[in-house]
Amino acid sequence: MFIIDPCSNRITPVPSKKFNELGFTERQHLQEWLEHHPEALSTGKDDELLIIQKEFDGFDDTRERLDLLAIDKSGNLVIIENKLDDSGRDVIWQALKYAGYCANLKKLQVVEIFQRYLNKKAQLEGGEAAHADKILVEFLQVDDLESMQINTQKSQRLIFVAANYRKEVTNTALWLSQFGISCQCFKATPYQAADQLFLSIEQIIPPPEVSDFMIGIMDKEDEEKSTTNELKHRHRLRLEFWQKVLDGLHASSCNLYNNISPSKENWLPARPGIPGVSYVLIFGKNEVRVELYIYHPETEKNMMIFQQLKEQQDSIEKYFGAHLDWQPLPNRKACRIQYAMPVDGYDKANWPEMVQWLIEHIVRLEEAMKKPLEQVKLALGKTV
Incomplete structure (x- = not known):
């Protein structure tokens, strides 16, 4: 050195x-x-x-x-x-x-071990313990505890x-x-x-x-390696669902997903041309969600982008037409702004409503974020 x-x-x-x-x-x-x-x-x-x-x-x-x-x-x-x-x-x-x-x-033993760790940390820091299962679901990017492979x-x-x-x-x-x-x-x-x-x-x-x-x-x-029947089933469901979503998006005013293919994952990202920023569609067992995900290669810039958007929260939410969930995610190298709808996602009878909901709200989110993200892009250019 x-x-x-x-x-x-x-x-x-x-x-x-x-x-x-x-x-x-x-x-x-x-x-x-x-x-x-x-x-x-x-x-x-x-x-x-x-x-x-x-x-x-x-x-x-x-x-x-x-x-x-x-x-x-x-x-x-x-x-x-x-x-x-x-x-x-x-x-x-x-x-x-x-x-x-x-x-x-076993899986539940791992969750219990993690929960004891979180409980001890909370006791030492004088705060409230986080839920181990929720953190693991978020970290592993799965739908729920049952779908985790640990x-x-x-x-x-x-x-x-x-x-x-x-x-x-x-x-x-x-x-x-x-x-x-x-x-x-x-x-x-x-x-x-x-x-x-x-x-x-x-x-x-x-x-x-x-x-x-x-x-x-x-x-x-x-x-x-062979996967479980449950995972295979979920992969088939996701590929089928995302194809329906993409078909609907291609017929809409949204161009974000023009070059995106269906995925077996429960998320479908699209990048608006700003480093570390993605629009993401989420297809879960219990909800569908649209979000702006911030994961810049330089960790300190995640919070800068998030804070700059947070300062315009009122105007963004007014344009979007609803209150958004603003998540700085301090324990991870990322931030997220999201809007969700609870639903039985694996019931195909609900899919037409879910597809329409995702298309409508990703269009609204993109429109609400367009000008604020242009300002973010300018600010990032000045910090290079």
Whole structure:
């Protein structure tokens, strides 16, 4: 790591440090940093992690506890083991034991584990605990708890974090990866420049140049796995429903979805040409919804866009013709403005009304947001 001095056109190295030199400990510091910023271990927006427990010790007949337990966007449990300046020799064996314990956890047990974590956080912070099932439904982008696929067979992932790794650890991690066991090693290095401290976290196993290739192979294997009859049924329903919606949209004044194809997912996005902003149609089991979804690559700009639109809430809602649900989503790297209608979505007798409702309200939302989004686009251009 170097400091750039534009005036002298020179760079100055920032000296790396050891965690123990700076007085940092595994539990009080590294673990806390990763708990509150799990995106440090994400390799992209599709690899987002949600921490669901810390120092988890809910294993039968053992007093052992894993550092952090997370879930990824595919519903896989992620065992995160943190070490400081040295990985030690036994960290792989330790994590494999935890993965074996966690492999037996059923869906409702995972929800209960997450709820206990949320309850403890709320107690410490003096607030009201959020609902674990609602957060998981939102995070996994599914209709309800029943449609979640969590902790399926052989899906557990291992993540290791340390400043230095012993050769036996890296060799074993690479070897396990050949058998479909997801092992990632992240190198965490603290730096100090004068009175400023920095932390660099980079993935070293698998090497970045082969990571995408390995992920591609794993994705292909996952795709080839047979899914449940319920999921197949829902996919067929969604494809059929979205085709009806798109047919109606093509005959309307809305051009957002002219080049969009039907999807097996429960959401159908369209982009208006502003970075990080999408219009989204939602087809759920219990509701249909239109929304403006804000997910800018630069996290701080999400709230800037949201706040700029929020300042015009009265005029936007007047133009739209109803009160909108404004959701800043502070625990995620996104914001959302939505309007929903409750309905029995899987009853095809309701589909004509649902299709008409979605078309009418996405047209109204686009019209209501047109001028405010033009102002947002100008503001984003000024901040580039």
